[in-house]
Amino acid sequence: MFKSLKSTSTSLILLGVLAVVVGIIAIAWPNVTILALVILFAIYAFMLAGLQAARAFASKSAGPVFGYLLLALISLAAGVVALVWPGPTAYVLVIVVAAWALVGGIMEIVAGFGSGETAGTRALFIVSGLVSVAFGILLFARPNVGAVTLALLFGLYSLIYGFSQITAGVELRQVGKSFQSLSPLKEAA
Numbered sequence: 001m002f003k004s005l006k007s008t009s010t011s012l013i014l015l016g017v018l019a020v021v022v023g024i025i026a027i028a029w030p031n032v033t034i035l036a037l038v039i040l041f042a043i044y045a046f047m048l049a050g051l052q053a054a055r056a057f058a059s060k061s062a063g064p065v066f067g068y069l070l071l072a073l074i075s076l077a078a079g080v081v082a083l084v085w086p087g088p089t090a091y092v093l094v095i096v097v098a099a100w101a102l103v104g105g106i107m108e109i110v111a112g113f114g115s116g117e118t119a120g121t122r123a124l125f126i127v128s129g130l131v132s133v134a135f136g137i138l139l140f141a142r143p144n145v146g147a148v149t150l151a152l153l154f155g156l157y158s159l160i161y162g163f164s165q166i167t168a169g170v171e172l173r174q175v176g177k178s179f180q181s182l183s184p185l186k187e188a189a
Helices: 002-029 029-056 062-084 087-112 119-141 143-188
Strands: none
Touching: 002 029, 002 143, 029 062, 029 087, 029 143, 062 087, 087 119, 087 143, 119 143
16 A cells, blocks of 8 residues: 555656646747647547548448548648647637636536535536636737637646645655654554
């Protein structure tokens, strides 16, 4: 058990260090972060195109074959467009994130007024929903600034996440040491 705690704590610490490094890079070079997100989107689109093509050729009737091939071509085109025109692709990704934040925020506000939750949980839903709506409106209003803002927010999130994982790993390691020191007492009893 103690070995698994040490292994888990080491994993948490390494994950935290990696997240901190990614966060520093995202904050230091937000334009590189934006380009990396566009490239990841292109890779995703290419993988999706391959999977849709595979589904097309695995289909037994002509109707789904045509549909899957059409989806594969659209995904392939999206990947090519992302690589050829990364600027407009980043703009579109910001608009998608803005729409996502806006709709998600509205849904959180609606959930905050739903029944069955404690007052604290409902207040948390409403506040986080308002923050999401404000973020979505900000991104819609200034999408060019929004791309850099997203990169900086991603960097900040990575830093916070990284430090929390490092802290959790260190605390877990200390808990493991506490259990190890209690182990001889358990055997003596």
